[in-house]
Amino acid sequence: MQNSLNKRYRSSLALLTDLYQITMAYGYWKAGRQEEEAIFHWFYRKNPFGANYAITAGLEDAIAYMQDFAFSVDDIQYLGGLKGADGRPLFEEAFLNYLQRMKFSCDIDAVPEGRVVFAHEPLLRVRGPLIQAQLLETALLNILNFQTLIASKAHQVCLAAQGDTVLEFGLRRAQGIDGGLSASRAAYIAGVAASSNVLAGKLYDIPVKGTHAHSWVMSFEDEQQAFATYAQAMPANCVFLVDTYDTQKGVDKAIEIGRALRAQGQDLLGIRLDSGDLRALSIWARKRLDEAGFEKTKIIASDSLNEDKIRTLKAGGAAIDSWGVGTNLVTAQNQPALGGVYKLAALRKDANSEWAYKIKLSNTPIKISNPGALQVRRYYLTDGRPYGDMIWDELQTSPLGQLQSLDGRSIVCDSRKYEDLLQPIFRKGELCYKLPSLGEIRKAAERDLALFQGVDFKLYPKGLEAHLAQTKAALIEGLKNKKQ
């Protein structure tokens, strides 16, 4: 019996790539160039969701992918069966043997998860054999683009909720199984309080929340009996969904059960509104609950919520304590892809050769990639506030500390406190990074966002170190003058 899920989960992920990565790998190998040393960077060009920054996520999965990077026997068999237009095998045997023996040996540097970052900043750097750096591209983009997208989206939702509890309820509408799992994890990094996704809770130690659905109420003769039976089973987990038939009557029944819970030393934790005019209903319900002495009972809202709806409801005075957000959060509905890219930045024949700097030209100057072995230096003011982000090239001498800001300013950062954002992750294929726990990552995001509090993200200086800016300008000039 075919079992597609198992097949998928048991497969190596070396083939989780675009075919052109493997044809290029073959081309490099045929030309004897496979071991040339290359430097590639992952970065994105436009901050998502109309915001002026993003929050990184996905590195832990990317590390797992690279640690396991190896072609299995059946991967090689599959590649051996691929044919060109002439019906002959696309790849020759010796190349397939090379792939099968290949051992991941790259140096990887990356910005840890949960950091505030900006468009054009290198967020992950791969330095190693050209063939390996090429083969890693697609899977790294798949993993990192999506999780950074969702962390950034979740942060936008949390911002709209202004400190209220945000719950992630999206699994049923997520794009596939790990679409759901990694969305739960990325959302938690960016400040979402809990998820409905139990497997995410188990795998990542994320708090999980949930009580009952409409089907629970529908399965009983009436709502009263549904609430009472639930309260009997789980007196310490009573949040009643009150809109199955008539929300106002539902609230009154929840209050009645709440009184019975109190008699047992428990309490009515909350009610959930899932349809109708959430603003009016929440205000009405709050008043009703307060009058009945249930001032501490929370009102949770759900129903296709997103940051705009939350903002409107809050501005309208809705009496909502917690926001359950599903589809719009886990699919990043208004921008379902980050658009991150992975570009070659430098290449040399071997350790004794000169580096050749590489850029991808474009008619749009901002789309021209940056050359070198890039690092991001973040400068801080003495009070701890970030002062500017400078992309500099580790292949050149130590940075000048002069920042050519993207908006044309030239800013001296030299004497200030700083940190370099990219951390060593792998050296020669060996992991040299202590993976933080998810809780630590979440705290890092919280800390970064607190540091940036009051900073105007739009005006915040970010750009190239002066030497690097010159190098890049000269490269562009050279390429434009060259007869292609």
Added chain:
Amino acid sequence: MQNSLNKRYRSSLALLTDLYQITMAYGYWKAGRQEEEAIFHWFYRKNPFGANYAITAGLEDAIAYMQDFAFSVDDIQYLGGLKGADGRPLFEEAFLNYLQRMKFSCDIDAVPEGRVVFAHEPLLRVRGPLIQAQLLETALLNILNFQTLIASKAHQVCLAAQGDTVLEFGLRRAQGIDGGLSASRAAYIAGVAASSNVLAGKLYDIPVKGTHAHSWVMSFEDEQQAFATYAQAMPANCVFLVDTYDTQKGVDKAIEIGRALRAQGQDLLGIRLDSGDLRALSIWARKRLDEAGFEKTKIIASDSLNEDKIRTLKAGGAAIDSWGVGTNLVTAQNQPALGGVYKLAALRKDANSEWAYKIKLSNTPIKISNPGALQVRRYYLTDGRPYGDMIWDELQTSPLGQLQSLDGRSIVCDSRKYEDLLQPIFRKGELCYKLPSLGEIRKAAERDLALFQGVDFKLYPKGLEAHLAQTKAALIEGLKNKKQ
């Protein structure tokens, strides 16, 4: 060392659910109701992408999930550690033992993959112990919603391409690993010719396509050398990406290499345009290629394509033969979730009891769910064209053959040829369905779309069988009159 990918892939998927499914399961168990017999249906309420139908996909993965449905020891341990607001375990030991011993025993009926279906039609039916039917909900929705969404999206893209080859290039921007894998599979079902995703090729036997990226060209001193080296390595797979520096010069270099290929008995298969004015560039390139005697060389276009851009380019006379579509296809960018739901439709205490029909009321009549054990009967005209889709209830006597169309028409379908769309998949938890190959599924989609050729999807009659319509109306009346 933590390895989140491996952890994820090795886990059982019984916890791939919302916590409220498990609290409800506990509630049913505490009330002694866990073995009551329930019927739930998966359906969606709005055809996606402004179309008037959808294409089913995802059943194979859903079957795999149900076949493996069982709580592992560590699932149970995790659930045992969850606490209520009073700090005490949320679930009692005996319930966890029950879960661990639970064996999937439902009857499942479903519309096979690759069929044309409509909003409100039951596409998967679960009949079995209330507790199991409840626990399956979230994962089924996760799997089926997404894949049906992508098959439907891919079909829209293929429609826009009017028979041209469509290639799926989306892995790097997909929402997670199986976001990418299942999108490749669903897109292939709906008519996409090939994918760049090699693992999808290996797992699902989908044709894979790809040649080289900009980084290949950038890694060489010049473009000419890049093309020549590629041609030497893979003379039978030459599609050159011509826009790294200057598209028109790139085309001329490709032609030059094409001549050298011909001298070896090979040919220039194609060129790929990935930026700029695709309409003007393709027309220019076609002329240039033709003049040089490369009339058979294909022009492939990519660059954030979607169905609208393809339609505009075709209307403008673009000389493009193949369309590489990535991000917008695999994330279903303009509608990244289907919004399918799973609703309780009938319940009885045991095999000797009467069925209680269940509907979920709503202020919007079209959102009121349908009761019973639903089946979809598709009637055909003698020439094979579909005539109407009738939702009928297998718990009632055989259908009357009179269709109350959603738009208010009453249509007699009685004497016509028909088929029932939902097929038996599991009986008492045992698989009784022969899984078709992906190629067979793709052919089924092709056949269905051919049958519907010329049918006005908007006017095509679909609705409830007359008895069922009466039953539903009476239920609504009863619920509205009932003092809740």
